[in-house]
Amino acid sequence: MKNAFLFLAVLFFLVISILSNGCGSYDPPNPDFPTYSYLDSITYPPDVFEIVYNISYYGDRIAFVTFENDAVWIVEKLGDSRIYFGVQNDTAGHVIWGADTIGFKQDFTYYFIANNNNYDEFKNFFSHFTKLDIEYSEFDPKF
Numbered sequence: 109m110k111n112a113f114l115f116l117a118v119l120f121f122l123v124i125s126i127l128s129n130g131c132g133s134y135d136p137p138n139p140d141f142p143t144y145s146y147l148d149s150i151t152y153p154p155d156v157f158e159i160v161y162n163i164s165y166y167g168d169r170i171a172f173v174t175f176e177n178d179a180v181w182i183v184e185k186l187g188d189s190r191i192y193f194g195v196q197n198d199t200a201g202h203v204i205w206g207a208d209t210i211g212f213k214q215d216f217t218y219y220f221i222a223n224n225n226n227y228d229e230f231k232n233f234f235s236h237f238t239k240l241d242i243e244y245s246e247f248d249p250k251f
Contacts, residue, residue: 143234146171146222155239161222163191163233171220171235175212180242182209183220186234192223193235197251209240211250218251 141156149172150159161169175181184207185193194203195210196219202210212218222233244250 144171146220149217150174152176153237157237158186159220159235159237161233161235163222163224163230165228166224166226169222169233171222172217173220174217175214177214178211178244179214180209180211180240180244180247182207182238182240184236184238186236188230188233190225190227191230191233192225193221193233195220195251200251202251204235209242211244211247213250 141158142154143158143160144150144153146159146161146169150157151174153173153175159171159173161171163169183195183204185191185204189206192203194201196202197216202208220235222235224230224233
């Protein structure tokens with residue numbers, strides 16, 4: 109009887125631990141850079157930042173980002189790989205599968221889209237942006 113109680117207690121705490129971690133959610137490890145909500149338009153962000161999307165229900169979550177200068181950025185998808193994440197400009201869309209290096213134009217608003225597609229166990233999804241020291245004029249692909 110004592111072993112059964114111990115087993116159930118361990119099982120209970122394991123389930124609580126898994127559920128409290130958000131089943132694939134990501135907590136930003138570094139408070140040294142800002143984390144923006146997808147609900148706020150992001151204008152002229154710093155050289156390193158993150159965007160958090162609430163994807164606890166179905167549908168697209170769109171973050172509007174306008175960069176200050178022509179620059180090359182690495183855009184990373186953090187957390188569960190099943191989440192759709194992409195960027196759109198006025199003429200095309202581009203899926204970001206894990207991480208991608210992309211040249212963005214200054215003063216143009218890009219749409220960064222996260223969608224949980226068919227899953228209901230998610231809470232938050234994070235994307236990470238880092239400006240690279242690469243000459244924009246010599247870089248391809250520009251988006």
